[in-house]
Structure formats: C-alpha cells, structure tokens
Amino acid sequence: xxxxxxxxxxxxxxxxxxxxxxxxxxxxxxxxxxxxxxxxxxxxxxxxxxxxxxxxxxxxxxxxxxxxxxxxxxxxxxxxxxxxxxxxxxxxxxxxxxxxxxxxxxxxxxxxxxxxxxxxxxxxxxxxxxxxxxxxxxxxxxxxxxxxxxxxxxxxxxxxxxxxxxxxxxxxxxxxxxxxxxxxxxxxxxxxxxxxxxxxxxxxxxxxxxxxxxxxxxxxxxxxxxxxxxxxxxxxxxxxxxxxxxxx
Numbered sequence: 001x002x003x004x005x006x007x008x009x010x011x012x013x014x015x016x017x018x019x020x021x022x023x024x025x026x027x028x029x030x031x032x033x034x035x036x037x038x039x040x041x042x043x044x045x046x047x048x049x050x051x052x053x054x055x056x057x058x059x060x061x062x063x064x065x066x067x068x069x070x071x072x073x074x075x076x077x078x079x080x081x082x083x084x085x086x087x088x089x090x091x092x093x094x095x096x097x098x099x100x101x102x103x104x105x106x107x108x109x110x111x112x113x114x115x116x117x118x119x120x121x122x123x124x125x126x127x128x129x130x131x132x133x134x135x136x137x138x139x140x141x142x143x144x145x146x147x148x149x150x151x152x153x154x155x156x157x158x159x160x161x162x163x164x165x166x167x168x169x170x171x172x173x174x175x176x177x178x179x180x181x182x183x184x185x186x187x188x189x190x191x192x193x194x195x196x197x198x199x200x201x202x203x204x205x206x207x208x209x210x211x212x213x214x215x216x217x218x219x220x221x222x223x224x225x226x227x228x229x230x231x232x233x234x235x236x237x238x239x240x241x242x243x244x245x246x247x248x
Contacts, residue, residue, distance in 0.1 A: 093107060110141060133208055
C-alpha cells in the first residue's frame with residue numbers, strides 16, 4: 001500500500017495542496033497555495049488546480065490524488081456550491097478534474113475530508129460513538145463520524161435557527177461582519193451547539209477552521225453536555241484528509 005498521496009483543498013478564497021505521508025498525516029512538501037479565482041467559475045478553478053498541481057513537482061502516475069471541494073458531492077457530482085459559482089451545481093465535477101489532471105482522483109466534500117483527517121491523525125483518533133466536526137469560517141462546514149467512519153454530506157451549517165441558516169448567525173464571518181465580542185459570539189455558538197446536541201446527541205464535538213487557533217477565547221465560554229475541543233490539523237486538515245481518502 002502506498003504511503004504517499006497528493007491532497008488538494010479548494011476553498012472560497014484559496015486553493016491549497018501538498019504531498020502527504022498518509023502513514024503519519026505529515027506534509028512531505030511545502031504547502032502550496034493559490035488564490036481562488038474571483039467568482040469561482042468551474043473553468044477558472046480547474047485551471048488553477050492544474051497550475052497548483054504542477055507546482056508540486058514531478059508526481060508519479062501511480063501516486064493517488066484526492067481533491068476536496070465546498071459542496072455536497074454525490075457520485076462525483078457537485079450538488080451545491082458554497083462560496084463558489086452556482087455553475088458548479090449538478091456538474092460531473094470529479095470527471096472534469098480527472099480530465100484536467102489527466103488521471104483518476106478521489107473527490108470529496110471539504111469538511112468531510114477534514115473530519116477524516118482528525119479521525120485518523122488528530123483530535124478524534126480512537127473516538128467512540130458520534131463525533132461531529134464543525135469548521136468555523138466563511139460559513140460552517142461539518143463532518144459526522146461514527147466510530148471513525150464518515151457519514152458524508154452532513155451540511156450542518158445549514159440547520160435553521162430563527163429562520164436563517166445557522167452559519168449566518170454563528171460563523172467566523174458573522175463574528176467579524178457584526179464586530180461581535182468573544183462573549184457575544186459565544187452566546188450564538190452556545191445556541192448552535194445546543195441545537196446539534198438536541199438533534200444528534202454527539203459524544204464529541206470538534207471545532208476547526210482558522211479561528212480554532214484562538215479556541216481559548218471562546219470554547220471555555222460554552223456549556224455543553226458533550227466534550228468540545230479544537231481540531232488539531234487546522235488548515236492542513238482538508239489536504240491531509242483528501243490524500244488519505246485517495247489511498248483507500
């Protein structure tokens with residue numbers, strides 16, 4: 001079994017990639033990053049992914065490649081589009097990436113990839129029962145894992161609170177756009193995570209995304225039944241998870 005794979009993580013603002021040691025979850029190369037093209041149109045993102053892939057150097061034809069993307073993905077099709085062009089909706093995206101890169105890939109939702117990485121290498125190693133990872137950023141991404149096995153496409157940032165998507169109230173963007181204090185934001189997170197507990201009764205909740213590096217500012221303000229703690233892999237989680245899934 002190969003111990004090396006490529007992971008590419010497509011986001012609304014940046015596209016990142018690296019070669020990963022899937023035995024340890026460590027990056028074998030520097031992480032490369034290019035800006036996501038304005039508007040996030042399919043042809044522009046495909047071109048940028050190809051440019052990033054080429055920046056990674058000479059990648060053997062037998063090296064697995066995983067790509068993660070901010071969308072519900074069913075049988076290789078993108079069925080939604082978060083912070084990218086709505087033109088992605090309904091496309092055979094996996095085939096499009098394979099044609100552009102000239103090789104087979106594994107294609108997965110970005111938060112799902114991050115969840116798999118945390119279960120294999122991070123804060124959810126050997127976690128029993130239901131783990132819910134939430135990624136706080138422009139929106140709220142989510143991954144659900146039961147005894148380490150992924151339940152794909154959960155999209156828990158779109159649960160309704162006060163008739164609005166939860167991510168409109170409790171994402172990092174909401175905190176920044178409304179200039180909320182840590183305490184004010186924590187009250188919104190409390191409502192959101194209480195709602196997750198009401199619906200799913202998780203055994204563990206993980207918080208990822210860039211804001212997780214400041215978790216000491218807000219996690220102690222939350223009072224939940226389940227343990228809640230920061231994810232470990234942070235901005236590398238999507239890369240690592242996509243690479244690991246590509247080797248399966």
